[in-house]
Amino acid sequence: MQCLTTTNLTEYPLLSRGKVRDIYETGPDSLLIVTTDRISAFDVVMDDPIPLKGVVLNQITLFWMEKFAKLVPNHLLATDVRDFPKPLMAHADLLEGRSVLVKRAKPLPIECIVRGYITGSGWKDYQKTGSVCGHALPAGLRESDKLETPLFTPSTKAELGAHDENISVSEAMRITGASLATQAQDLALGIYSAARDYAESRGIIIADTKFEFGTIVEDGKERLILIDEVLTPDSSRFWPMSDYAPGRGQQSFDKQFLRDWLESIQFNKRPPAPKIPQAVIDQTRAKYLEAFRLLTGREL
Numbered sequence: 001m002q003c004l005t006t007t008n009l010t011e012y013p014l015l016s017r018g019k020v021r022d023i024y025e026t027g028p029d030s031l032l033i034v035t036t037d038r039i040s041a042f043d044v045v046m047d048d049p050i051p052l053k054g055v056v057l058n059q060i061t062l063f064w065m066e067k068f069a070k071l072v073p074n075h076l077l078a079t080d081v082r083d084f085p086k087p088l089m090a091h092a093d094l095l096e097g098r099s100v101l102v103k104r105a106k107p108l109p110i111e112c113i114v115r116g117y118i119t120g121s122g123w124k125d126y127q128k129t130g131s132v133c134g135h136a137l138p139a140g141l142r143e144s145d146k147l148e149t150p151l152f153t154p155s156t157k158a159e160l161g162a163h164d165e166n167i168s169v170s171e172a173m174r175i176t177g178a179s180l181a182t183q184a185q186d187l188a189l190g191i192y193s194a195a196r197d198y199a200e201s202r203g204i205i206i207a208d209t210k211f212e213f214g215t216i217v218e219d220g221k222e223r224l225i226l227i228d229e230v231l232t233p234d235s236s237r238f239w240p241m242s243d244y245a246p247g248r249g250q251q252s253f254d255k256q257f258l259r260d261w262l263e264s265i266q267f268n269k270r271p272p273a274p275k276i277p278q279a280v281i282d283q284t285r286a287k288y289l290e291a292f293r294l295l296t297g298r299e300l
Contacts, residue, residue, distance in 0.1 A: 003052075009088070021033055052288070056292045071187075073225045073226070081095050081096050112185070112188040118147060119237060143249065144245075239251065
């Protein structure tokens with residue numbers, strides 16, 4: 001499979017080009033999502049791609065969506081290029097493995113974040129306030145400690161290049177309406193808990209993750225469905241169980257390796273992005289592939 005940094009499919013209008021995904025409008029109720037090999041860190045898209053990363057993200061998402069199909073409906077219409085609209089057949093080699101045809105949903109205007117371990121910004125928040133995103137926690141927790149009960153900590157959705165902001169559950173309810181926010185919270189916590197247990201059986205700790213939900217109208221009723229990526233190394237912190245030890249930062253299977261390198265060179269977290277050394281690219285790619293292998297039992 002070729003490395004893919006951007007797409008220019010002329011058969012359908014480009015709806016958006018995000019940090020990683022290019023989205024095309026294939027009809028009034030359907031979209032084509034292409035997951036490229038772009039990688040971002042600190043909300044900055046790097047100039048150097050990670051080969052096969054997009055395929056890994058897409059295939060892990062499909063794995064989880066199939067696994068949890070009975071728990072929550074999702075946006076998938078077709079996952080095999082042969083089932084895509086005929087005008088896309090000319091791009092079959094480019095799209096294979098990294099693209100899906102989906103129902104067009106109205107995304108919730110919040111990010112649905114679940115934290116099962118205290119790390120990252122949650123750890124910094126706890127050190128200052130004894131709380132994480134408004135959730136009061138017991139005193140004496142160490143960095144990377146497992147939380148007795150996973151926390152739902154929503155955030156706003158920022159424009160490309162800007163930073164999301166943590167908000168309270170009550171604020172999320174104000175933004176989306178109490179019913180949708182409650183449904184999203186319950187689904188996010190349920191999916192995370194089931195995924196965490198499965199991943200641990202495969203040697204991976206899912207420390208935290210971010211879900212996207214959207215609404216569609218079916219039979220005159222608004223319905224909440226799971227959209228975008230699910231429990232990938234881009235949207236989650238994956239730690240190897242074999243190396244886990246609370247009281248410090250952890251090794252990871254996700255892009256934390258890239259973030260750590262950027263921190264080590266004192267990157268100012270604003271464009272332009274620095275050039276990534278080949279060794280960092282290779283190790284980041286290996287981490288994504290290892291996460292895929294452990295979770296799915298398959299090789300790419």
